[in-house]
Amino acid sequence: MSLLRRQPGLLLLAVAFVASCYWVFTRSTPIVAQRPVTIRLAHWQIERGPPEGIAAAIRRYEELNPRVKVEQQLIPGPIYRQWLRSNLAGDNGPDIIEWGAWVEGHRDLPARYFAPITAELAKPNPYNRGTSQEHIPWEKTFHDGLIGPKRDSPDPGQIYAVTLTETTVRLYVNATLLRAITGSDAAPRTFDDLRRIFALTRRYAARTGQHVSALAGSRDNGRTLAETVFAGPLLGLDQRLDDDGYLYLYNRKVLAAYLAGRWNYHHPNVTAGLTLVREVAQAMKPGFLQLRRDDAMLEFFRGEALALFYGTWDATTLRQMVPFEMLIMKLPAVTPDDPEVGRYVSGPLGEGQGETSVALYLNKTTAHREEVIDFLRFLTSVPGNQLFTDHSLWLPAINGVKVPEAIKGFRDYSVGYAFGQAPYDALGSNVGMVWDRDFYHLTGDQGSVEQFAAALDRDMPVAIRADLKEDVRNTLLLVKPQDTVIIGQANLAAASSDGEKYRRRQAEVETSQTMSEGILYQTRRALDAAKERGVQPR
Amino acid sequence: MRTLARLALAGLLASAGRAATDDVREAWQLVADHLGRDAYVRLDQLPGPATRERTFAQAVVAIDYQPVTQSRLQSSGATLAELARGDDELAAGAAYLQARLYQVHFQEHDYARAAELYEALARRQPHSHWAQLGLVKLALLRLYAPPEPAAPADRIAAAAELRSRLEEPALVRDLELQLGRAAAFYSLPPDTALPHLLAADHIGGLVGQANEELIVMIGELSLRAGHYAQSRTYFERYLREFTYNMRQVTVRRRLEDLATLEAQARKARP
Numbered sequence: 123m124s125l126l127r128r129q130p131g132l133l134l135l136a137v138a139f140v141a142s143c144y145w146v147f148t149r150s151t152p153i154v155a156q157r158p159v160t161i162r163l164a165h166w167q168i169e170r171g172p173p174e175g176i177a178a179a180i181r182r183y184e185e186l187n188p189r190v191k192v193e194q195q196l197i198p199g200p201i202y203r204q205w206l207r208s209n210l211a212g213d214n215g216p217d218i219i220e221w222g223a224w225v226e227g228h229r230d231l232p233a234r235y236f237a238p239i240t241a242e243l244a245k246p247n248p249y250n251r252g253t254s255q256e257h258i259p260w261e262k263t264f265h266d267g268l269i270g271p272k273r274d275s276p277d278p279g280q281i282y283a284v285t286l287t288e289t290t291v292r293l294y295v296n297a298t299l300l301r302a303i304t305g306s307d308a309a310p311r312t313f314d315d316l317r318r319i320f321a322l323t324r325r326y327a328a329r330t331g332q333h334v335s336a337l338a339g340s341r342d343n344g345r346t347l348a349e350t351v352f353a354g355p356l357l358g359l360d361q362r363l364d365d366d367g368y369l370y371l372y373n374r375k376v377l378a379a380y381l382a383g384r385w386n387y388h389h390p391n392v393t394a395g396l397t398l399v400r401e402v403a404q405a406m407k408p409g410f411l412q413l414r415r416d417d418a419m420l421e422f423f424r425g426e427a428l429a430l431f432y433g434t435w436d437a438t439t440l441r442q443m444v445p446f447e448m449l450i451m452k453l454p455a456v457t458p459d460d461p462e463v464g465r466y467v468s469g470p471l472g473e474g475q476g477e478t479s480v481a482l483y484l485n486k487t488t489a490h491r492e493e494v495i496d497f498l499r500f501l502t503s504v505p506g507n508q509l510f511t512d513h514s515l516w517l518p519a520i521n522g523v524k525v526p527e528a529i530k531g532f533r534d535y536s537v538g539y540a541f542g543q544a545p546y547d548a549l550g551s552n553v554g555m556v557w558d559r560d561f562y563h564l565t566g567d568q569g570s571v572e573q574f575a576a577a578l579d580r581d582m583p584v585a586i587r588a589d590l591k592e593d594v595r596n597t598l599l600l601v602k603p604q605d606t607v608i609i610g611q612a613n614l615a616a617a618s619s620d621g622e623k624y625r626r627r628q629a630e631v632e633t634s635q636t637m638s639e640g641i642l643y644q645t646r647r648a649l650d651a652a653k654e655r656g657v658q659p660r
Numbered sequence: 661m662r663t664l665a666r667l668a669l670a671g672l673l674a675s676a677g678r679a680a681t682d683d684v685r686e687a688w689q690l691v692a693d694h695l696g697r698d699a700y701v702r703l704d705q706l707p708g709p710a711t712r713e714r715t716f717a718q719a720v721v722a723i724d725y726q727p728v729t730q731s732r733l734q735s736s737g738a739t740l741a742e743l744a745r746g747d748d749e750l751a752a753g754a755a756y757l758q759a760r761l762y763q764v765h766f767q768e769h770d771y772a773r774a775a776e777l778y779e780a781l782a783r784r785q786p787h788s789h790w791a792q793l794g795l796v797k798l799a800l801l802r803l804y805a806p807p808e809p810a811a812p813a814d815r816i817a818a819a820a821e822l823r824s825r826l827e828e829p830a831l832v833r834d835l836e837l838q839l840g841r842a843a844a845f846y847s848l849p850p851d852t853a854l855p856h857l858l859a860a861d862h863i864g865g866l867v868g869q870a871n872e873e874l875i876v877m878i879g880e881l882s883l884r885a886g887h888y889a890q891s892r893t894y895f896e897r898y899l900r901e902f903t904y905n906m907r908q909v910t911v912r913r914r915l916e917d918l919a920t921l922e923a924q925a926r927k928a929r930p
Contacts (some may be wrong), residue, residue, distance in 0.1 A: 233694065272868055366844040367880030368753045368873055369910045459793050472909050486694060539913070540906040548710030581680060602695065604758050606724045608700075612789070613717075616749075617685050623690070630867065636796055636834050637870055639764075642847050643804030654670065 157184075159493050164195040165220035166202040167480060171438035172287075175514025179506045182495055190493050201411045203228060210235045210485075217488040218498065221283070221481060223274040226551050230599050233276035242495055243268070249503030254522040260499065261282075263520050274481075276600050280630070284502045285478035286510060288517040290532060291346060294440050295429045296422070297447040301327065301335065302339035305426060309451040313351075313398075313460055316453075320405045323428050338427035340418035341408025341558070347431045347453075350398045350545070354456035355394035355466040359385055360541040371542035373550065374593050374641070377586045378648035380453045387575040387582070390435045392546065394466035396571045398456060398563065403565045411561055419443075434532045438515045441528070455536055472538030478519040479513040550589025590649050597642040604635040684713050688722070696724040700890065716750055717744055720757065724766060732768055737761050744781075749788060751771035755781040756790035763797060771805040774798075782825065794853075795822045799835050801818050803842045812846030837874065844877070850885035852879065872902050883914065888922050 127133075163176070173196055195216055197205050203225060209215045210231070221231055243261035250256050255263040264285060303319070303326045311348045324338040337347070347546040361372045363379045368416060379385055385392065403410075407421070415432070422430040430440070431453060440448060455470040456463060482501075488494050500506040508518040517525065517532050524532060546553075551609040560581060564574035611628035615621040623633050683706050690699035700721040710718070719739040722732050740761070743754035759777035762770040780796040799819040806835060810818075820839055822923050827831045841854035857878050860866070866874060879894035895915050899908065 154846060269904065307727065365847055367877045369876050369880055369907050537909060539910050541910065602764055603724045606691050606696055606720050609720050609757065610688045613688040614692055632793060633834050636838065639800055640838050640841055643800060647804055
């Protein structure tokens, strides 16, 4: 005791230790009081930009709403699927969830785990007060009117998500190398100009002994580029396959047409597309399909590739990390006057009018539905989306947000035709796998369009059947629960004072269910017909 | 005193009945919000004897209770068959859902049995919404499901026969839309599909993508059939109503094609 009296610091330390033990073992909360409500937002956009943009919006939101804390959970893409599925299955999912229809094996998530926000979207966003979007229904404040969430909705007519940004694809070019190789920094105006740059790069590499490819390559961006150039010559074939007159071709229609023997990988339009794919693949380093996006970026950063083709979602990362002057250009479209494949091209392929993306969904089991919707309103309001845009340098999804000078060019979309979902390499997961597996037949000195087409026509029938069967299974997954929802709505309509709301909703679900079933039966008939014929193109 | 006791008992029973109804209503709300599992648990925990509505609700939520098992579906089917013996709206709903089990829910679909049940319901309670909706589902079976072989035109004619029995405009529209889409799917001449598609559009009320596809489909099939004025009307309407769309350039191009075709037609006229 006398020791403690002589050493008051020791006494203080002992008291602090006992107090800490008491706090740690009897309380789990931090010493500073937490906010009463915490909502979690999970996404995979861990590139430079979006985390900073979302964080800026969160900071402002928390200033405006002292009751609410928003946590941003950055989940890397490679583990996102498993992470999300296991958390949702364990009733531990985040309140706001990024989801995309293209994420393999996740088609059932919206119907199972997400809640529609259609009614909220029909009303003006209160955070738009005093802006150009005041009084406008929230849904109409999105640049594209939420095309993606409407298209990907499990219940047509219902909207399940809001979007945060808008993306497209661009060619990122090493300006120093471009000048060294071509003598100027002019952007290619036609695909044939690009072809010439590919040839000049090969000559430059041979002349200087430097290891330089025209395009940085990996499975990820190689696939995106292949799809972009492949789609041009397919337009004419798409139009011929469009029996329904939708002026748009769904994947399942293309697959069914293959099984019906209406096209194969030796069709002239398809081989023209494959010729273009071979040209861009040859401009990448050998074996690029084994590499991932980060490898392509490193190749570009090291000055071993003249250009990198990828989405504007990587523009911020590239801007911050490249050690050279970088130019951003559009990939020139393949046009009918192209000397190699022009006769198969019926018009330029367009980029559309821009589609907003990074779709954020509401977890239907959230304990804080009102707060979550309020935060989504802020994030996608003019001031909230402005903060996101300014701090991320990603395009805004909301009308009225000022686009920073550095990214204005991303909104300058190529005008042209758009006729389908995916070109014929990734119509389903099995088709995509076969494409990747056989791709080596197309590239290198030993590869050729003919060999690749032969391999695809040998392997695709089985893959296409598997993908169509999967499509039927997925459609059934959506159709079945709608029966109970319809009955639920009908009983609510009969028992509620606001019955009309439920009756309208019931009618919408009935219509969409009948539509989905019609499609399901058509796909089944296509599969049955192919089975009867024993279709084996070539 | 006795009267007072009776009144108190009646009040007690009425409030208990109201509570039970409220509980089932809450379960319906959960079902409507896609929370079938929660509804299942809630209904399972309700005290007191099962009412008819509660039994129906339990059979409904069991259909989508994950993981779905065939034995649970069979058990629901038996309950629904029992409930379907009445003559009220609940009985009609049960009969409809019984048919749906055979059409989509059981692992082995039995389209013939589903069709029989839809027909029986439509005979028994022709004006019920569930009988009417069942006729639309029956039309889908006639359009696409076995028995084979059946010529596409015969399939469409057999499904179209059901239209005269439909009274609800929204369901007539849904049937017409399916008839038009089936005609296009079977590659029948555009003039087979168009009357059905036009009828669906005239009834109206479609929302979202379904409406967008209907309008563009009428425009394109009309062009292919040589009904140029009708094609123009629908393409122009498409551009007006769907200002933000991937098809914008394609539709504009089709309007240019249309102008060329109209000029050729004018020249060819004597």
